[in-house]
Amino acid sequence: MEELGSKEIGIAILGLGTVGSGVWDILQQKSRQLQEKTGCKLKVRRVLVNDLNKQRNILVPEELFTDDFEVIRQDDGISIVVEAMGGVNPAYEYITASLQAKKQVVTANKEVMAKHSQEISAAAKANGVHVFIEACVGGGIPIIQPLEECLAANDILSVAGIINGTTNYILTKMIQEKSSFGEVLREAQEFGYAESDPTADIEGYDALYKIALLAEKAFKKRVPLHSVYREGITHFREVDRCFAEEAGYAVKLIGTAIRKEDGLDVRVQPVFLPREHALASIHGVKNAVLVKGDAVGEVMFSGPGAGSLPTGSAVVADILRAVKQQDMSGLIDQKAIEDVQIVDSHRAPYYIRLTGESTAGLMVLYELLKEQQASVCRFESLQAEPGKRQCMAVTSPLSEKQKQRIVHDLKKERADAGTVYAVRIGI
Numbered sequence: 432m433e434e435l436g437s438k439e440i441g442i443a444i445l446g447l448g449t450v451g452s453g454v455w456d457i458l459q460q461k462s463r464q465l466q467e468k469t470g471c472k473l474k475v476r477r478v479l480v481n482d483l484n485k486q487r488n489i490l491v492p493e494e495l496f497t498d499d500f501e502v503i504r505q506d507d508g509i510s511i512v513v514e515a516m517g518g519v520n521p522a523y524e525y526i527t528a529s530l531q532a533k534k535q536v537v538t539a540n541k542e543v544m545a546k547h548s549q550e551i552s553a554a555a556k557a558n559g560v561h562v563f564i565e566a567c568v569g570g571g572i573p574i575i576q577p578l579e580e581c582l583a584a585n586d587i588l589s590v591a592g593i594i595n596g597t598t599n600y601i602l603t604k605m606i607q608e609k610s611s612f613g614e615v616l617r618e619a620q621e622f623g624y625a626e627s628d629p630t631a632d633i634e635g636y637d638a639l640y641k642i643a644l645l646a647e648k649a650f651k652k653r654v655p656l657h658s659v660y661r662e663g664i665t666h667f668r669e670v671d672r673c674f675a676e677e678a679g680y681a682v683k684l685i686g687t688a689i690r691k692e693d694g695l696d697v698r699v700q701p702v703f704l705p706r707e708h709a710l711a712s713i714h715g716v717k718n719a720v721l722v723k724g725d726a727v728g729e730v731m732f733s734g735p736g737a738g739s740l741p742t743g744s745a746v747v748a749d750i751l752r753a754v755k756q757q758d759m760s761g762l763i764d765q766k767a768i769e770d771v772q773i774v775d776s777h778r779a780p781y782y783i784r785l786t787g788e789s790t791a792g793l794m795v796l797y798e799l800l801k802e803q804q805a806s807v808c809r810f811e812s813l814q815a816e817p818g819k820r821q822c823m824a825v826t827s828p829l830s831e832k833q834k835q836r837i838v839h840d841l842k843k844e845r846a847d848a849g850t851v852y853a854v855r856i857g858i
């Protein structure tokens with residue numbers, strides 16, 4: 432293995448998609464500046480791709496390409512491996528094999544880190560190397576290192592953020608241009624903001640992985656993904672947009688992690704935010720993370736949450752940390768932490784929409800809320816289509832479990848209740 436700090440540092444890039452190509456471009460365009468910062472020449476020795484014959488719009492010398500990871504693992508001249516593939520497999524196997532070969536690893540892969548941080552941390556520690564994960568959460572937004580260093584004097588009380596650019600783009604366009612969900616999704620796919628299969632984004636999985644990593648870093652606790660409430664934006668409709676707009680709310684998909692006495696309240700869900708809220712002004716593909724500390728109060732980190740060069744910027748910053756052998760990896764000694772208890776104790780009002788044959792479902796809602804010692808604070812009704820009415824109600828504060836129970840019972844008690852949809856109001 433080439434010693435870090437020598438004149439030339441060998442790098443391998445796994446994957447040459449959006450992130451990998453951004454890393455390549457920055458390393459080539461900024462080579463002189465990076466050498467001045469590190470005292471070393473950063474040289475890409477290998478680029479791992481699936482198809483050696485694929486035509487690419489990026490100028491990489493053909494001799495650097497390989498489709499065999501073993502070539503990289505066995506190359507002692509490669510000190511840093513940049514994993515930019517995405518997905519769990521084979522990324523997880525390649526990361527652990529790189530660590531076992533005593534190579535530093537830089538990754539932007541939130542899914543593999545959210546699901547396997549314990550095993551990856553153990554492999555890094557056992558081999559005296561590090562894994563750097565700044566690009567996993569905020570794309571080009573620095574957030575892992577600030578939590579680790581800049582806010583080290585604080586006990587973190589909460590972390591909340593818009594951490595998926597695709598859903599923020601869709602909701603922004605729906606509000607600003609009064610377009611339908613399907614129309615904006617197709618546009619997002621045409622512009623490259625959404626994948627051909629957008630499930631990970633629009634169903635909230637991407638945000639789930641990111642908020643789990645943020646919570647682990649902020650609270651030094653592992654978050655069991657299966658225990659976290661997750662809801663995407665696929666059921667958000669025009670009538671909900673109209674209600675939110677008239678009531679003075681912005682609509683965002685928010686990941687939150689709030690410290691409670693008996694655990695953490697962690698969730699991903701659409702939220703109606705008052706327009707004066709700091710996150711309400713974050714539009715388009717931009718992301719933002721709001722952190723509350725006991726000493727500093729609230730601070731917000733915002734900027735481009737995805738994209739080739741923004742994410743590549745975060746990856747290259749981690750490469751520099753790896754060159755300097757700084758243990759700012761963002762990983763925690765997994766033996767020192769335990770899975771946190773996920774609790775549901777943070778109450779908030781809810782917007783509930785019922786679409787059915789009559790307003791009878793509303794009476795059921797009143798009764799169900801009364802059973803939960805809650806009430807309706809606002810109500811509207813309108814004719815949706817022949818034979819259908821839409822009733823919109825705002826409740827007094829409920830827990831998430833109470834809301835879910837009410838939605839379930841509404842559907843069970845009233846055959847004509849039709850569609851029932853609920854959105855949290857406020858974080």
